[in-house]
Amino acid sequence: MASLWLLLGLLLSSSAEAGKLLVIPSDGSHWLGMKPIVEELGRRGNQVVVVIPEASLSMGPSEHTTTLTYPVNYTKAELKASIADEFNTILSIDISTDLAKFQAFIISLDVLQMFILRNAEGLLFNKDLMKKLQEYNFDAVLTDPFEPVGAIAGEYLSIPAVYMLINHPCGVDTLSSQCPAPASYVPQAFTHFTDRMNLWQRSVNLVRTLLQPMACERMFARADEIASHVLQRKASMVEIMSHAALWFLRFDFAVEFPRPLMPNMVMIGATKGPLTKELEEFVNGSGEHGFVVFTLGSMVSQLPEAKARVFFEAFRQIPQRVLWRHTGPVPENAPKNVKLMKWLPQNDLLGHPKVKAFITHGGSHGIYEGIYHGVPLVMLPLFGDQGDNVQRLVSRGVAETLSIYDLTSEKLLVALRKVINDKSYKEKMTELSAIHRDRPIEPLDLAVFWTEFVMRHKGAVHLRPAAHELNWIQYHSLDVIGFLLLILVTVIFVTVKSCMFCFRKCFKKTQKKKKE
């Protein structure tokens, strides 16, 4: 019905309203989320130009758009090898303490940053291409703030920017949009806290909240230098992104803990692909017990042998069939109910009526697909925001979580049997799914509408709060409090002095009288 609505819109609005849109996406699953929106914008008659590096993991041409590429000083093989290396480190080393996990995360983020910055230089220092982009005279830029390249390019071209993100390691969306995030119930990223925190957790969260600006400074140190060089002025990523026309947040309060928003934030949730009919035979053959889907995301297709054995042993003991994305060595006596695959049509399988559970690392795409189709989860968080996603779903009673580091077949079996046999998981997930799917307008249509809105109106100035014109002291009313205290002190001082003066006058008179 949504597409009928769009079709009608297309027919009636014609190309008179069409705009020129620059798209600078980010790699990996980020591009997978942005691509359908970009293609729909092109299909509706907008001139969409997607600018990507020659070497990338997943980015490539899209329909109804023009793709421009630029050379970068690394190859796709280097990028892949480096990322695989990071994941192997995470999977093999025993980093069971929180601090060790955090250190491993920071190190892997730094490796990622290195490529992100080389990508940014590849585009921004490419004078010919930047000149060409300027000549296009774009109405807006749609980009992912996970990488600084698009934000800096948009600022350089002086065009309104639409930022689409799932979440950001240093919370640049909250900082740049000046969105209030009370530390008492809005957990910071990577704390793995829920919105119900005890005193100790709230203390950690407050410290984390206060440190966020410094975290962004550290993370964007080199990006700030590149921005300053390109823009020929002292610039910072937080300041550049504070000029955002709109923020598209790819989450839904069916998952995210409720928290304040700003008027220029649009919750576009997750877009989903269509269902196909692959693997029908294997999953239909699973009978009344149904089947389980198991994948650790697009980045990890191979587990160390010892870890893999844990899974094989557990799967041998369940009546369900298992579809597993696994490219590592297979033991000789691998159980018959397990089908190994190089690639899984995850969304199709989760949409199948016989699916019973989804074993996942907890990436955003996966969990939203799981919720959309109402499938209970067993979560094995590895990296990034996955640990936080776990909290959001476990606290709603729709998922069990396990640590990949000290996993045993028994633990896996307990969790798997729980989410499959305890009806409450499926019931709560069905409820969550109903809420998540019940929207006045489809995420894709919403994203398309607001991107076109920004192009039509040359930004969204009416949604920009005056907070951006205040400094830190003014924003927190510290000058006002000082001013009010000054008035109070002055009033008290004057009152006391006046009283003392009157008192002395009267007292003197009395003394004089007495003397007389």
Next chain:
Amino acid sequence: MASLWLLLGLLLSSSAEAGKLLVIPSDGSHWLGMKPIVEELGRRGNQVVVVIPEASLSMGPSEHTTTLTYPVNYTKAELKASIADEFNTILSIDISTDLAKFQAFIISLDVLQMFILRNAEGLLFNKDLMKKLQEYNFDAVLTDPFEPVGAIAGEYLSIPAVYMLINHPCGVDTLSSQCPAPASYVPQAFTHFTDRMNLWQRSVNLVRTLLQPMACERMFARADEIASHVLQRKASMVEIMSHAALWFLRFDFAVEFPRPLMPNMVMIGATKGPLTKELEEFVNGSGEHGFVVFTLGSMVSQLPEAKARVFFEAFRQIPQRVLWRHTGPVPENAPKNVKLMKWLPQNDLLGHPKVKAFITHGGSHGIYEGIYHGVPLVMLPLFGDQGDNVQRLVSRGVAETLSIYDLTSEKLLVALRKVINDKSYKEKMTELSAIHRDRPIEPLDLAVFWTEFVMRHKGAVHLRPAAHELNWIQYHSLDVIGFLLLILVTVIFVTVKSCMFCFRKCFKKTQKKKKE
């Protein structure tokens, strides 16, 4: 197109999803805003029961709904007379100082409150009707929090509540939803400040923000008593409304200053009626100069004779025709270009291509109609939120404002000629109108969707922030700050003590050695 969409939705969804909705509206323009939504909900197959008092200004039966009435201990005539009395006081007495205006406002609010409370008692103490409402087994209540009756009834019936409001004198929407409102850029109601405040204004605004809970306590003192009596527990309106499933806010950021929102707030803007073809002859006869619409709202149709003369004299000197809602005495030499009417089809006239300006008191309905049709305004604020509405439009360069108290024909002429002849007013208003009209979904459809959502899902628990479970000290992290200070002090104390201990040990040894 929106209605086609709704029609499709109606055909496809059928009555399987239909719910039972209790509607307890508020009187005057509040009902005019809620009525179209209620009728649409009924038309879509929901069982809608509207409960209203036997005596009211504007409330009455609506289509596709059942209306239940209950007796109250006042008559429509008393209500009308009392309100007319209040307006006459405001219009005739010279209350040019801010403090005097505020006092007059508080007094008029108290008079209004008296009727509001008698209305609440009329329904809530009517045991037969309350029992009948309980038997309906409603899925949700839609009500206006301007009057406490609906909120208390919803709490008594234990059904999810949807609150629809324009704005509230003590900001109960912000307090009850725990929505952050930084005093540095979110002006409080009745301050007449914009979002750009100087130090003095920010000081006043901070004090006002801190006093809001007390303002609500004063305003709801008797309502809290009634609520406690009905619910048989200690209750307060702020607490009852903190259980809101959703808040429908009838404003748009084309007018309102951008500020933080909570996830359960839905901006539904203003709904508008269809255009008709009345008065076509008079307004078409206005030629190239066009015409001006003048009304001071549904409450004021008569001005004191001296005031009215000011308007007649000004209108005599302009080439435009004037349509004026006026029932007072007419001078013999009244200018020919003025047409006096008992009632104006305001929305129809503002939608006419020949309209040049709109002289208005600045009520919410009027200004949204003005903005929708892109008509520059001359504003004469009288009462309530009108003074604040003025700031929102004057600061955007689409309106001029005048004080009704010291108005002269010259001042009116200057303002009127400015908004008609200075092209910038029309241009900026056209821009604002374009932004206001450019929505992904019509306000009516949005309100209907979210009301049905609450009925379908028995509330909107997933949008409820954990902030509601914290007390004031916890919410503001004051306990955490105390805890962190305690740790800091302990660490410093232990460090200093340890250092001193070591120092003394070393010192003693040295002394001993020296002695030896």
